[in-house]
Amino acid sequence: MKRWALLLAILLPATPSPASERGEQLFEANCASAGCHGPKGIGGQGPTLQGRGLSASQITDVVTLGRPGTAMAPFKDVLGEENLKRVVAYVQALSEAPAPSSAKLTVEDATVANGRILFFDTRRLAWCSACHSAGGRGGPVGADLAGAVLPPGGLVAFNGSSRSEAFQGIAVTLTDGQEFTGLAREAGDGVLKLLDLSSVPPVTRTFESAQIARSEPLKRPAFDHRILPYTVSDLAAIAAFLRVSESGK
Amino acid sequence: MRAAALLLSLLAFVVAGSALSTARASSRDIDSARNWSRYFGNDQAWSYSALDQVDRSTVSMLSPVWAFATGANGLSATPLVEDGVMYLIAPGNRLFALDAATGRQIWSYAYPIADAGSVSRPGAVNGVALGFGLVFMPTLDNHLVAVDARTGHEVWDVQVDDPLQCRCRPSFAPVLAGDKVVIGATGESGPSKFIAAFDAKTGRQAWRFFTIPAPGNEGHESWAGESWKNAGAPTWYVGSYDPELNLVFWGTGNPGPAFHGASREGANLYSSSLIAIDADSGKLRWHYQHVPHDIWELDSSGEPTLIDFKERGRRIRAVLQGNKGGYAHLLDRGTGKYISAFAYADTITWTSGLDAQGRPRTRLETNLDAKLICPSGLGARAANRASYSMRTRFWYVSSLETCAMTRAVPPPQPGAAGAGAAQIMQLASNSIPHIAAYDPLTGKRKWSFATRGLHSSGLLTTGGGLMFGGDIFGEFFALDDETGRKLWSFPTGSGIVGGAISYAVNGRQYIAVASGWGDNAVGSAPAQYNSQFYPAMKAATPPAKAATLFVFALPETSR
Numbered sequence: 001m002k003r004w005a006l007l008l009a010i011l012l013p014a015t016p017s018p019a020s021e022r023g024e025q026l027f028e029a030n031c032a033s034a035g036c037h038g039p040k041g042i043g044g045q046g047p048t049l050q051g052r053g054l055s056a057s058q059i060t061d062v063v064t065l066g067r068p069g070t071a072m073a074p075f076k077d078v079l080g081e082e083n084l085k086r087v088v089a090y091v092q093a094l095s096e097a098p099a100p101s102s103a104k105l106t107v108e109d110a111t112v113a114n115g116r117i118l119f120f121d122t123r124r125l126a127w128c129s130a131c132h133s134a135g136g137r138g139g140p141v142g143a144d145l146a147g148a149v150l151p152p153g154g155l156v157a158f159n160g161s162s163r164s165e166a167f168q169g170i171a172v173t174l175t176d177g178q179e180f181t182g183l184a185r186e187a188g189d190g191v192l193k194l195l196d197l198s199s200v201p202p203v204t205r206t207f208e209s210a211q212i213a214r215s216e217p218l219k220r221p222a223f224d225h226r227i228l229p230y231t232v233s234d235l236a237a238i239a240a241f242l243r244v245s246e247s248g249k
Numbered sequence: 250m251r252a253a254a255l256l257l258s259l260l261a262f263v264v265a266g267s268a269l270s271t272a273r274a275s276s277r278d279i280d281s282a283r284n285w286s287r288y289f290g291n292d293q294a295w296s297y298s299a300l301d302q303v304d305r306s307t308v309s310m311l312s313p314v315w316a317f318a319t320g321a322n323g324l325s326a327t328p329l330v331e332d333g334v335m336y337l338i339a340p341g342n343r344l345f346a347l348d349a350a351t352g353r354q355i356w357s358y359a360y361p362i363a364d365a366g367s368v369s370r371p372g373a374v375n376g377v378a379l380g381f382g383l384v385f386m387p388t389l390d391n392h393l394v395a396v397d398a399r400t401g402h403e404v405w406d407v408q409v410d411d412p413l414q415c416r417c418r419p420s421f422a423p424v425l426a427g428d429k430v431v432i433g434a435t436g437e438s439g440p441s442k443f444i445a446a447f448d449a450k451t452g453r454q455a456w457r458f459f460t461i462p463a464p465g466n467e468g469h470e471s472w473a474g475e476s477w478k479n480a481g482a483p484t485w486y487v488g489s490y491d492p493e494l495n496l497v498f499w500g501t502g503n504p505g506p507a508f509h510g511a512s513r514e515g516a517n518l519y520s521s522s523l524i525a526i527d528a529d530s531g532k533l534r535w536h537y538q539h540v541p542h543d544i545w546e547l548d549s550s551g552e553p554t555l556i557d558f559k560e561r562g563r564r565i566r567a568v569l570q571g572n573k574g575g576y577a578h579l580l581d582r583g584t585g586k587y588i589s590a591f592a593y594a595d596t597i598t599w600t601s602g603l604d605a606q607g608r609p610r611t612r613l614e615t616n617l618d619a620k621l622i623c624p625s626g627l628g629a630r631a632a633n634r635a636s637y638s639m640r641t642r643f644w645y646v647s648s649l650e651t652c653a654m655t656r657a658v659p660p661p662q663p664g665a666a667g668a669g670a671a672q673i674m675q676l677a678s679n680s681i682p683h684i685a686a687y688d689p690l691t692g693k694r695k696w697s698f699a700t701r702g703l704h705s706s707g708l709l710t711t712g713g714g715l716m717f718g719g720d721i722f723g724e725f726f727a728l729d730d731e732t733g734r735k736l737w738s739f740p741t742g743s744g745i746v747g748g749a750i751s752y753a754v755n756g757r758q759y760i761a762v763a764s765g766w767g768d769n770a771v772g773s774a775p776a777q778y779n780s781q782f783y784p785a786m787k788a789a790t791p792p793a794k795a796a797t798l799f800v801f802a803l804p805e806t807s808r
Contacts, residue, residue, distance in 0.1 A: 047438065051661055058671045077767065077794065120414040122443070123463060129411060137411055178451075191402075196451065203452035204406040 023090030026083050030075065031091075041094040054095040059088045115241025118234050125229045128238065130201040135245040141183065141195055141202050142167065142223070148242045169197070169222025173214040174207070181222055184215075197222055282712070283753040286331045288376045288422040289634060290709075290750065293555035294489035296636040297710045298751035302758035303803060304713030308727050308737045310803050311760065315352035317798045319343070323767020324796035326375045327422070327707065329384075330752040334398070335761070337798060340373040342388050346401060350754040352800065356401030360388050375632075375747070376422025376487070378430055381449045385430045387419035393432055393447060405452035415440055417483070421632070426490040426497045426528040429455050433484030438505035442483040444497070446531060456531025460484060460501050460519050468518035476513035480504040482520040486550040486632060491566070494583055496534055497526045498553035498568055503546045507626065508657040508670030510544035511615040517542055521549045523570050523578075525585060535585030537607075539572040544613045544657070545599045546626035546670075547574035554637050554644070555582060558690060569689050571635060571646055573628025574599060578607050579689060591692025594629035594648045595680035598622060615657045623677050625653035626670075627703075634748050638710035641730050643686040643695055645716050647704040650677040651782075676782045684708065684718060686733065696733035703782075707748020709760075717760060719745025725762050725799065743767075743795035757802055765796035 031037045041049030063084060066074035076084060119128045120137070129138035134146045172182050172194060185193040185204065192212065196203040230238070282299040289296045303311055319339035328337040335349040342360035347353065378385040383395040383404060391412040395404045409432060412418045416439030423432040429446040436442055441461035447454055460482040462468035469477065481504065488499035504520035506512055518536070521543040525534045540547045551571040558565050568582035575594025580587055590607040599622050600609035627649055635646035653672040676682075682703050686695040706719040710730055719725040725745060726738035744766030751760050 048661070053658075053661075055671065057673070061672065061674070117440075120411055122410050122415065122457065123441075123459060129414070130408075137413060139408065196405075196453065199453035201408055201454060205452065206403050206405070 022083075023086035023088075023093075026079065026087050027090050030078065031087065041091065049091055049094045050097050052095045054092065056088055056092050059091050059095070060084075063088055063091070111237050111240045112244055113241075115237035115239070116245075118230065118238050119241055126200040131223070134242055139202065141197070145242045146245045148239075167222060169218035169220075170194075170215045171218055172212060174211055175213045176211075181218060182215075183222060279753045279756055279758070284331045285750040285752045286329055286379045287425070288327055288329070288378070288487050289489065289552055292490045292492065293637075294487075294552040294634075295554060295639065296634050296708060296748065297638050297640075299639065299712040300751050300753055300758045301712035301714075302753075303711065303715065303751075303760060303801075305715065305729055305736060307803055308713070308715060311727070311737055311739075311801045312804060313739065313799055314759070314802045315800050317345070317347060317352050317354075317800075319345070319765075319796045319798070321765075321767070321796045322794050323373065324763040324765025324798065325373060325746040326763055327748045327750060328761060328763070328798065329377060329379050330750065330761075331379055331398070333754045335752075336377055336379065336384050336398070338374055338377050338386060339796065340767075342374075342386075344377065344384065344386050344396060344401070346384075346398070349752060349759065349800075350757070358386075358396050358401045358403070360386065360392070360394055362388070362390050374419055374421065378423040378425045380425040380430075381428075383449065385423050385425070385449070387421075387423060387432060389418060391415075391418045391434075393419075393423065393430065393452070395430075395449070395452060407447060407452045407454070409445055410434065410443075415442070416481070417442055420485050421487045424488045424490055424497065425449065427492065427495070429528060431488065431490075431497055431499075431528075433486065433488070433499060435485040436483050437481040437502055437507060438479055439481055440478070442481055442485075442502075444484050444488070444499050444526065446497075446528070458524070458526050458531050458533065460524070461504075462518065471516040471518040473514035476515075476517075480513055480517065480520065482517070483548075485548075487552055489553045489555055489568075490528065491555055491582060494566070495528045496582070497528050498555070498582065499524055499526065500549040500551055500553060500570060502548040502550050503540075503543045506660050506670075507546040508544055508655065509615055509659055510542055510613065510657070512660055515542065521547055521572070523549055523553055523568065523580065523585075525582065537578070537580055537585045537587065539570075539576070539578060539607070540574060540609060540613070542613050544615060545574065545622055545655070546628070547572055547599070548628065548631070549573070550631065552634055553582075554635065556637060556689065558642075569637070569644060571630060573624065573626075573631060574609075575624050575629035575648065576603060576607075577644070577646070577687070577689065577692075589690075589692065591687065591689075593646050593685065593687060594624055594650065595683075596623040596650055596652065596677035598652070599624075616655065617657055619654045619656040619671075621652055622655045623652035624649065625651040625655070625674055626672055627651050627653075627674070633705050633746075634707035636708040636710045636716065637689070638716075638730055640710070640712055640714065641686070642688070643730065644689040645684065645686050645708045645710060645730075647684045647700065647708065647718070648682065649703045650680045650682045651675065651703070652677050684716075684728075684733075686716075686730070695731070698728055698733040698735070706745045706762075709749040709751060711751055711760075717749040717751075717762070719747075719749065719762055719764070721746065721766070723764055723766075723793075725749070725764070739799070739801070741797070741799050743793050743797065757805075760801045761798060763796075763798050765794075767794045767796060
């Protein structure tokens with residue numbers, strides 16, 4: 001059986017190009033999507049595949065069997081033997097291509113990269129993306145901040161400036177005495193969906209109307225941004241990231 | 250023919266009835282052991298049921314009483330049962346409540362994914378948690394949802410993390426710890442993984458413990474340079490809980506890149522470790538790192554099994570855990586102090602043994618030339634749970650007995666995701682895949698049972714003197730828990746990669762197991778190697794795809 005694997009490794013690079021076109025289609029459908037390896041294997045949630053110098057047998061192993069303990073699932077049954085070979089050939093071609101140049105990486109300069117990390121950093125007591133989105137990712141609670149031009153030190157000053165109805169907070173009191181600040185999301189069929197903003201990340205909670213004793217508009221902002229655990233230089237980096245981020249919605 | 254079979258089963262009944270009438274549990278005992286409301290059956294992660302209606306004499310009459318097809322492709326979930334209702338999670342974020350005695354569907358819930366781009370597929374979450382009248386269900390897009398156990402209506406929904414940013418998602422069941430639901434995350438690269446606790450009633454985050462300490466925190470010095478930023482250290486399996494100590498125990502996975510240790514000099518805390526977290530504060534109480542600076546993908550992901558024993562009249566509260574490297578460690582669970590360790594894999598080459606503190610004797614250095622390493626990165630075992638029987642006080646565990654020619658490959662740039670290795674898998678030359686029973690205090694092996702193929706299902710032991718397991722070809726079987734002799738089996742028709750459970754409804758004991766080879770099957774990775782390892786088995790490989798839960802019981806007349 002080992003000899004068979006070796007034979008496969010020798011044969012695969014010679015696979016004719018129509019197969020590799022099909023390989024690309026299969027790759028885009030199964031591997032690039034879902035945020036895993038990205039278009040042309042540039043990487044995403046999963047590793048980049050460009051310029052990795054992987055052998056066909058290495059690729060075959062991983063595609064066939066997956067990697068236990070990671071999101072990489074076995075694709076043997078999904079693709080079937082023929083298509084699996086095509087994907088392997090395509091990935092090997094990607095893998096032989098030059099590594100993504102560092103020039104491309106510097107497009108997102110160090111400050112922006114740091115800002116992105118901070119924006120999504122769940123280590124923080126409250127992290128931006130728990131509520132806000134940018135670059136098509138993040139929470140639906142606050143405003144989409146993609147492309148926002150903000151004065152670096154001025155993020156905190158935005159506290160309470162959201163007066164649009166979409167973000168009008170409400171003070172909720174439940175019949176069991178619980179009280180919290182929320183945002184109304186949707187109502188229907190005798191149930192009400194509320195975003196509970198009393199902790200981060202916000203929780204979408206569903207109530208029957210009978211469970212809610214009282215709800216009234218808040219006179220203060222729904223979330224006090226002054227508690228944000230970011231330094232001024234953190235905020236400058238986040239502002240830099242937001243400025244270049246695009247709305248993915 | 251049928252008359253003869255009937256006569257035989259009647260005879261078996263008479264024999265069983267006379268021999269065991271005294272050993273049978275009273276109906277009150279049956280009632281107290283009726284539920285399987287935790288992923289591993291109890292907080293201590295034993296995967297043991299005290300039910301003994303099905304025992305070594307009656308097991309020959311064990312027959313299917315109902316089955317439930319989820320309609321999906323692959324089923325590796327462990328269902329939960331509480332007060333006669335079964336909760337089963339299926340691929341595609343679907344949850345079913347079933348009458349546990351008949352299989353009738355009570356309700357179903359489907360979690361809609363608004364953001365399909367964030368979902369890694371194929372994939373599945375393999376379990377849920379129960380408590381406070383709620384079912385806690387992790388989703389493929391990394392949310393945790395609470396559903397009313399009575400109605401199937403959603404009660405709360407929180408995003409645990411952004412799957413693209415954290416390069417993570419849940420893969421197994423959360424753990425109920427007091428009034429909190431605790432959940433782990435996959436992903437051996439990208440930002441530090443964590444276990445996160447949410448208030449069971451409201452969904453509000455209580456705490457989040459990161460497995461890689463940030464700068465300024467103790468343990469951070471165990472990472473060279475910036476290597477801590479992309480090393481993952483996942484918490485992809487399921488933990489356990491000690492209400493008395495109020496500690497949550499969780500195993501952590503290997504650091505990334507898995508094999509290229511030169512990218513991350515240092516001990517790399519808290520990867521490949523067992524961690525004990527205060528359930529109220531989320532603070533680390535203690536840790537024990539099985540493999541400092543792991544370079545062989547030796548996750549300490551196995552369930553932490555809480556066992557008590559007496560030593561010179563003193564009660565020892567211990568935790569037993571099997572690392573993928575093939576050793577099982579016994580620690581004091583109040584302090585993390587090392588007690589003892591034993592090998593549960595036959596072929597181990599990555600270290601020459603363990604030192605007096607249970608740490609590997611061999612110095613682990615990045616290995617750029619191909620070298621035969623056993624166990625391979627598949628581990629001696631991974632997701633398939635072991636079982637601890639309160640009846641025998643033995644620990645039952647499988648070992649895959651694989652090796653790999655392994656060579657570390659430097660990552661293309663610092664922080665790039667990937668294993669950093671080339672591996673060619675093979676079977677160990679002097680040992681075979683098996684299930685074995687051990688006395689966990691002495692490490693003495695009681696028996697060994699050769700498995701067909703690489704064993705991928707979780708194990709169950711019962712008060713009836715039985716150990717249940719299933720193989721990837723679909724055979725569900727019962728062994729004598731004292732001898733390892735096979736007493737019964739049933740062909741389910743598709744690979745078994747979940748784990749069996751036992752429960753009772755109205756005084757009748759049931760055994761349930763998921764059968765379902767397919768895209769979403771956990772454990773299918775090791776099993777895929779069967780056609781390579783065992784040419785004779787190729788005709789049967791891969792097993793037929795399916796997704797069916799089978800439930801067995803003794804015939805009504807025989808109880």
